[in-house]
Amino acid sequence: MSLPTKEISRVIQERFAAYESGDHARVMDVYTDDAAYWDTKCPARMQGRAALAKYLSGFLGNFDLRYAMLEEHRLEGRDAAIVLWECAVRRRLPAGGLGTDLVMQRGMTLLEVQDGLVSRDEAYMDLASLDPLLEQAAA
C-alpha cells in the first residue's frame, strides 16, 4: 500500500478514458477480478468483474460519456483517490450516431487501486437528471 501518486493517477485516467471509449472490453480491463462497484443507481454494492460486466453493458451501450476531470485528491495512507468530475451524457442511437439531447452530470468517484487496476469504484452523483435519457433509451 504505497503506490506512487503518479501510478494511481495513471490508472484513474485509464478508467475514465475507457468509459469515454464506450468499449465494454476496455472498461472491464481496468478492473480487478474481485472489484467492488457501486453507483447511485445500484441498490447494493456489486462484487466481481462478471457482475459489473452485466451491469455496465446496457449503460455503455446506451450512452456516450465525455468527462472533464475537475479535481483529483489522493487519500492519505491509501492507494486511492477521489475524483470530482463533470460529464456530458448523450444517448447512443440504435441506428448509430448520437442523440441531440445532452445532460450535464457532476459527480465524485472514489477509486482504489491494486496491481495497476481498479479494485473499488464508487460513483456518487445525481442520476435523476438522466431519467429523460433513460426513458428514451428504454422506449
Next chain:
Amino acid sequence: MLTDQEIFSATRRCIDMWNTLDLDATLDTYTEDVTYCDPKTGKRIMGKANLRRYLRKFFERWDMQFVVTEEYRLEGQDGQAVLWNCEIKLREGGPSRTVRGMDICMVRGNQLSRDEAYMETSVLSELMSMKA
C-alpha cells in the same frame, strides 16, 4: 496543517448539527466565506448568509439523520472525504428513505470552508409524491 483528528472532528460536528436541524448551530460549523453545494443547490453557494437562506428552507422541509460510514483525509490538505448514509423523511412525518452520499470537506480552524455533497436526489421527489 491540522491533525487528522481536528479535520475529522470539524466534519463530525457539522454532521451532528445537521442531524439536530438547528440552523444556527449548523451554520456555526461553517466559515463566513464557506463554499457549499449539493445536487439541489444548482450552483455553488458562496458565504454563510446565502447558505443560511438555503438551509432554512431545506431544514423546514426535511428531517435527516446522517451516519458516517467512512472518512479519509486528503493527502497534504486540511480536508477529507466523508461517506455517509442518511435516513431522510419529511418533517411533517411519513415514510423515510435511506440515501448514500459522499462529501468533500475542507477545514479551516474548526469550521468547514468548503462542503460539496454528492448523492442521488430521486428519493426526495419520491417522498414528496407520496405526500401528495
